Amino acid sequence: VDAAKPFRKTKQREVILEELRRTEDHPTADAVYQRVRKRLPNISLGTVYRNLEILSECGMIRKLDIPGTQKRFDGKTKDHYHVRCSECGRIEDLPGGLIPEIVRHVRDMTDYEVSSHRLELIGLCPECRKQHDPTDGDNSQVGD
Ligand code: ZN
Ligand code: MN
Numbered sequence: 001v002d003a004a005k006p007f008r009k010t011k012q013r014e015v016i017l018e019e020l021r022r023t024e025d026h027p028t029a030d031a032v033y034q035r036v037r038k039r040l041p042n043i044s045l046g047t048v049y050r051n052l053e054i055l056s057e058c059g060m061i062r063k064l065d066i067p068g069t070q071k072r073f074d075g076k077t078k079d080h081y082h083v084r085c086s087e088c089g090r091i092e093d094l095p096g097g098l099i100p101e102i103v104r105h106v107r108d109m110t111d112y113e114v115s116s117h118r119l120e121l122i123g124l125c126p127e128c129r130k131q132h133d134p135t136d137g138d139n140s141q142v143g144d
Contacts, residue, residue: 013051013054026082028073082119085122
């Protein structure tokens with residue numbers, strides 16, 4: 001993106017942004033395309049890709065680079081963190097509050113001034129857990 005060029009608002013870009021902001025499931029570019037296409041039947045996958053790149057370079061959305069899988073996109077740009085299912089790839093937001101605590105500890109222990117962070121927790125989502133062990137589906141037994 002040419003930094004000298006002001007960010008242009010286009011109809012396509014707006015729809016892509018809207019679709020991303022109203023979901024919490026961190027879709028891939030293909031999934032965004034499928035949704036946007038319902039509203040803009042003539043849009044191409046390439047246009048969706050390009051606009052997702054531009055929007056993330058402008059900081060209006062976030063791009064989640066996950067090694068070994070397709071990139072995912074997040075309409076939420078405020079600092080927050082994710083937990084990812086290693087089985088089905090589903091990504092969900094983690095509740096806030098944990099990270100400020102970690103940053104505080106790092107500052108105390110290392111004298112670093114932390115300017116940004118990336119954190120991803122990986123595990124098995126409730127659905128995949130059920131499939132691994134069907135008897136483990138009852139949440140009341142999980143509280144250890
Ligand atoms: Zn899963
Ligand atoms: Mn998120």
